[in-house]
Amino acid sequence: MTPTIGVFDSGFGGLTVLRALVARLPHAQFAFLGDTARLPYGSKSRRTIARYAAESAQFLVHKQGAEFLVIACNTASALALDAIQAAVPVPVLGVIEPGAEAARAASRTGDVLVIATDATVQSHAYAAACRALGLRALEKACPLLVPLVEEGWTSLPDYSAAVAVPDAAQAAPAPPQVAVTSEVVRIYLAELTADAAALVLGCTHYPLLRPLLEAAVPPGMRVIDSAEAAAETAARLFGQLASERPPFEKDSEQDPSAPNHGKIRCFATDSVEKFERLGSRFLGRSVGTVELVDLGG
């Protein structure tokens, strides 16, 4: 039987991680939960986030049969990875360590910039993960970028396009909405003056801004997507763990848009309509029917 991978986020930004996972594990089954009734985690305390995240993880493991869990949420990875690992009996992978590892591979100088939400920055989880790898991280909270992405003021209609044509932002004059987002990015990055070789996107919403960010960073600075990095690590790890089950392994001949790819079921704790409407921008295809679940609280 094909194993189920549980993917968890406080909202639907983590669909960028799911999208990257599907591309690498096209035959796996996926159950995605967005805890939309209690988002955003970014403005809440560690204690509260840990409780919410543990309840969400238990839903994916005990109710959906997930055998592996990817925490596709930087805030929950930063503040609650231990609590989640203690709450469920399956392997759990966050996005912080994979992001830091990808930064090490890209950074020649040892200096890394990290942009993220307030809560992720205040946790200094990226700084700790980078330090463990011998890197120095300069972290910067960018609270306006998530609402700008959710408002759709990006240069590209969805994450799929952001991945496929990173130079499309320069192709046509930007509408005023995109010019606002470019200016916000410029203001935030202007406060990061370190001589770094890599900029880590420490929030799962940020991949939709990748073209704008690549246009704004100095020449030679690499933009590292934690969503891609986490999916890469997850595919390797889960591939090892499930090596007895051939259909689970990556099939490079498989077209992810073909109808026989792995099944995705999406769950949300509230605002199912908004999830269905905006989720496709992050997943790069329709999220289908989103099922409402009640975790209490």
Next chain:
Amino acid sequence: MTPTIGVFDSGFGGLTVLRALVARLPHAQFAFLGDTARLPYGSKSRRTIARYAAESAQFLVHKQGAEFLVIACNTASALALDAIQAAVPVPVLGVIEPGAEAARAASRTGDVLVIATDATVQSHAYAAACRALGLRALEKACPLLVPLVEEGWTSLPDYSAAVAVPDAAQAAPAPPQVAVTSEVVRIYLAELTADAAALVLGCTHYPLLRPLLEAAVPPGMRVIDSAEAAAETAARLFGQLASERPPFEKDSEQDPSAPNHGKIRCFATDSVEKFERLGSRFLGRSVGTVELVDLGG
């Protein structure tokens, strides 16, 4: 004994309503609750918002002895006023009707523009309240304005300055952060082409943008602050109800900054530190020590 007025918001934006109340009822006692563990209400369903708001109202009435309740939150007023009134045995006033009434006084044409959060607009509560008064309302969701205010990208350091010197925005060249907010305001208002005489601020964060909004609206269009309108109505209503208690009535000789003004106690369900740090911008003075409360969930 001086009566206690309970003031409730999902966050701390409602402190603009509390500030306007304190100016009109300087001797009253106030208990303010921000349900910060569960904000923002704006992205949640009516059922969830009603439950959260009723629990919050019950805390203010049963635990803090509030004899009157002001719902200083447009989303909760729009979606949960009935549920709150059913949950507590004291008079409850929302911000929607007072805002609509102030718009009627200001609008010669009968057309009114309303800017608010997504949830408030989708509820069409302002449209209904305006229709009941013979007005036509054109509603527009402006999801970026709350995060811009919380990021501090406003022309003025706090609400106090916004009220005192509405022309200060033009006094000096705007820093790039304020220019971004001005451009966002311009983009949002450009989509509102109705020949209206009044623009209603249907979110308690928006008073901090009042100078930018007044600079952006066409000449002759009045900007109506629901926070001020609700405080005006509350002072009149509560003054009548408490007319047997002279210290409760407005004393125009009283300096609200004097040490013997009415006592304010602030409570929050999470993120007390952020409340204390940002709340003063909205209240126009220090919020003091914010007490953490657990409403469950």
